[in-house]
Amino acid sequence: MKLKLFIFGVALTFIAIPVAQAGVTDVTVFAASSLSQTFTELGKNYESAHPNVKLVFSFQSSASLAAQLNAGAPADLFASASETDIARVKARIPQSTPFVSNRIVLGVLLTSQIVINKMVDLNKRGVKWIQCTHTAPCGVATDKALSVFGKVRSRPVSLEASASSVVAKLVNGEVDAAFIYHTDFVAHSGALREIRFADTLSTQTRYAIGIVADSKNREQAQDFMKYVLSAKGLLLLAQSGFTKLTP
């Protein structure tokens, strides 16, 4: 009897969920994992001003998101950490707008047992460091920065799938250092120190945002994009450490 009641309750919950949200449009936003904190906050602000829109975010490596879009994933908006990855989905996103840039820095754990004060300290014995996989935008930027710098001879212990998994492993203390975005350093400045490359151009990646042409929620997606690109949105992005692109 109890079991039946339980099953009935579960079934009722499932029926009730869609009913409770009738009249609300779900807008699916694919965004680079490095945007997760800022976009989550932007999303909250936006939703409280637009109660009829619910933003559903998928934060992953832009390379993965681009591959998913090319495989037909039902997204309405894509914010990519690189212009290359958004260009790969031209068939679905014919137009995109570059909006901010970010740069790769070396993040060092404050509690690291090995002293790391400069890039070449990565060559010290016993240092464990990680970076993004070569296909993710953060990996592309890291590879470029390292090849211009040319003096790091040790190898990473892992090539992580996305920027967010690199940061998570660094902040959780599994490695001593990692190549992360400046914005991720800003978000975790209590636990990390950052070492910058002297060259600023090679470390940079430009973020671009665009509407999926076959989206069913074009209007709502467009409106959220307008909010991201508004003075308010760009201010929040700048506070997170992104650099505004001068048009």
Place this chain on the structure above:
Amino acid sequence: MKKIDWFNRALATVASLVIVLPLIALFGKVPWSTLLTRLTEPNSINAIRLSIWTSLTATFLCVLFGVPLAWVLAKGNPRFTNILRPFVLAPIVLPPTVAGMALLALLGRRGLVGRYIYEWTGWSMPFTTSAVIFAGVFVGTPFLTLVVESTFRHLPKDQQDAAQIDRASNFSLFWRIALPQARNGIATGAILAWARALGEFGATIMFAGALPSLTQTWPMQVYFDVDQDMSTAYALSAVMALLAIGVVYSLRNQLRQAFTS
């Protein structure tokens, strides 16, 4: 055939299509003409090689420790084994990410035990090939013990009884009588554990990271290839699927026995 009514037949058709169609589709997507070159690309071959040797090592460890564990579960005091069993079988139904969290919680640099290992030796398990093997043992052992415990429980009693009357030690009872009798069950369990370790992905990517040749396993290679080179991902997947079907086919009789008795 006449014993099966139309209703069951219809639902069974749906169930088998749900499983069989995706597999057929997978084989349909394989770039057959370039299959060999895709499988022998450095990235693919490194991943396959790493997966094979780490999963075999994991299987060896599963058997070494898992068979005695199955013996304890089969013959031990039920008040103890009934508490232990759910824990050692849990990884079978545990989400891979949860398994990854558990391994990090224990052996990460800030893990319960990993913290001390790191403080004393400067070594930590995450991001090493050992981590790949450990994850394989963690997910594989339950499959082995599940099958082997059942085998031990259903061994013919007469030889063991005779041995006990002859005052054989517990040690030789296990080695001389139970172990040889259970060899089929152990082989079945070992193959299942191997297949599970070979296919392990989630816990491994969380616990061991992903570096070609060191920790980037076959399933992980599929995951990364999807972003860049779909055809190679299909090629690698299809071989994995063939292996899985082959394993289950070769074990068809043993599996039926293991779960019916």
